[in-house]
Every structure is written in structure tokens, then in C-alpha cells.
Amino acid sequence: MTVFHLATDLDGTWLPGPGQVPDLRRLEATLLAQPGAVLTFATGRTFLSALEAIERWGLLPPQHLISDVGTALFHRRPDGSWEEDRAWADRVAGHWDAGAAQRLLEAGLPDGLQVQPGLAPIRRLGLQRAAGADMADAGRKLHLACEAHGLKADILPSHDLYFDVLPPGVHKGAALAFLQQTQDLPRPVVGCGDSANDLGLFEFADHPVLMPAGLDDREAPPALIRRARRASFPGPRGIHEALAAFGLLDEEEHDH
Numbered sequence: 076m077t078v079f080h081l082a083t084d085l086d087g088t089w090l091p092g093p094g095q096v097p098d099l100r101r102l103e104a105t106l107l108a109q110p111g112a113v114l115t116f117a118t119g120r121t122f123l124s125a126l127e128a129i130e131r132w133g134l135l136p137p138q139h140l141i142s143d144v145g146t147a148l149f150h151r152r153p154d155g156s157w158e159e160d161r162a163w164a165d166r167v168a169g170h171w172d173a174g175a176a177q178r179l180l181e182a183g184l185p186d187g188l189q190v191q192p193g194l195a196p197i198r199r200l201g202l203q204r205a206a207g208a209d210m211a212d213a214g215r216k217l218h219l220a221c222e223a224h225g226l227k228a229d230i231l232p233s234h235d236l237y238f239d240v241l242p243p244g245v246h247k248g249a250a251l252a253f254l255q256q257t258q259d260l261p262r263p264v265v266g267c268g269d270s271a272n273d274l275g276l277f278e279f280a281d282h283p284v285l286m287p288a289g290l291d292d293r294e295a296p297p298a299l300i301r302r303a304r305r306a307s308f309p310g311p312r313g314i315h316e317a318l319a320a321f322g323l324l325d326e327e328e329h330d331h
């Protein structure tokens with residue numbers, strides 16, 4: 076029996092694009108037939124938004140769910156309900172100055188920045204650049220605003236649109252490392268993603284898998300890009316192919 080831990084981003088990675096639902100169902104069936112495989116979703120979505128995606132696509136539920144770019148971690152109970160990992164929540168909260176974050180929001184965000192609409196993020200801020208604003212310029216202003224309000228944070232730009240303002244040292248990879256250690260999960264860890272908020276995931280994974288349309292050299296350290304396997308196909312089919320290429324699937328499918 077092959078054991079491994081598959082930690083995957085959702086949007087642009089696991090969630091099927093047009094015409095990719097059959098690929099997703101094949102990948103899920105393959106994982107179900109692998110009793111030694113552990114599945115974790117690691118997303119920038121909030122917990123509720125991740126649950127919505129699981130519901131909407133009828134996804135095979137993962138055993139663990141890292142939400143909010145790593146600031147929250149949940150475990151699925153045998154009855155299908157979810158439980159937040161309090162130890163991780165406490166650790167992240169210890170690095171997050173909620174008061175300073177609140178002061179920054181109350182003082183008004185710098186020009187060119189806005190709060191991501193409809194988002195209730197946990198222990199972080201989810202911002203985006205305003206329409207027409209320059210990403211680099213908005214990023215500089217955001218750094219200055221954090222400094223001015225005494226908010227110690229990591230600012231993670233992605234998709235040429237978003238800014239995740241995170242507790243220092245907290246990201247998907249840090250949550251994954253904590254999960255791996257505290258739950259004594261199997262290795263190797265396969266980490267799949269497509270954007271800059273997956274860099275921590277790639278760093279921690281034994282086998283980083285970068286989706287075909289994901290990150291380029293401008294957005295990621297070249298060494299990390301070189302270490303990652305670039306998936307040959309977009310979406311679930313690319314992940315499936317990568318797992319097979321790593322020799323992790325007990326029974327290879329030949330219908331591709």
C-alpha cells in the first residue's frame with residue numbers, strides 16, 4: 076500500500092474548469108481506492124467559502140482543511156462535521172495583532188486598496204487593489220500603512236489583484252507543517268497549487284506540483300519553480316498525472 080499526503084489548493088488547481096468534471100471524478104475515485112492517501116485542501120478561501128465549493132461541486136471531502144491562506148485549520152470528524160484545530164488557532168492568534176489590524180481598517184485603507192467584498196477572514200486581512208490601481212504601488216502603500224499602525228504582518232500579493240495580510244510566518248505551508256507533525260501524517264507530501272499564495276505549500280512539500288497556467292519566474296523564486304513539477308494538464312487531470320508520475324498510485328489508470 077502506497078502512503079502519501081496530498082495537499083491541494085482549490086481554485087485554479089483542484090476545482091474543475093470547463094469540461095474537467097470527469098477528470099475530477101476519476102481522480103477522486105483513484106484516491107478513494109488508495110487507503111493510504113490523506114487528502115487536505117489548502118485554500119485562500121474562508122472556511123465557509125471552502126465548504127460552499129465542496130458542496131457545489133460535490134467534492135470528495137478531505138480529511139483536513141486549511142483555510143484563509145493558512146490562518147485556520149480544520150479536521151473532519153467521522154460524522155462528517157468539522158472541528159477547528161484550537162492549538163493552531165491559538166498559535167496564529169498569538170502572531171496576529173487584531174487591534175492594530177482593526178485600527179488600520181478604521182483609519183481607512185490607502186488609495187488603490189479595498190477590502191475583498193463579502194469576505195469574513197480569520198486572523199488576517201483580505202484586501203485587493205481597486206480597479207485601475209497599480210499592484211506594486213498599492214503594495215508599497217499597504218506596507219507603509221501597516222507600519223504606521225504598528226501591524227506586523229506578511230503581505231502576500233497574488234493573481235495581480237489580491238493582498239493577503241497575514242500574521243508573520245503564517246501561510247499555507249506553515250499550517251501544513253503543523254498539520255503534518257501534530258497528526259503524524261504520511262509522507263511524501265504532494266503539494267499542488269497555481270499561485271503565489273501556494274508558495275509556502277510548495278516549499279514544504281516533498282513533491283511540489285505547479286499547475287500549467289500558474290506562477291511564472293517573476294512571481295516566484297526561480298529555485299522553487301525549478302524544484303516543482305509543472306503539471307502537463309490543467310486541473311484534476313494534471314494532478315492525477317503527477318501522482319502517477321511520482322509512482323504513488325497503486326493501480327495506474329490507462330484510460331487517459
Ligand SMILES: [Mg+2]
Nearest residue numbers: 084086087269
Ligand atoms: Mg489557486
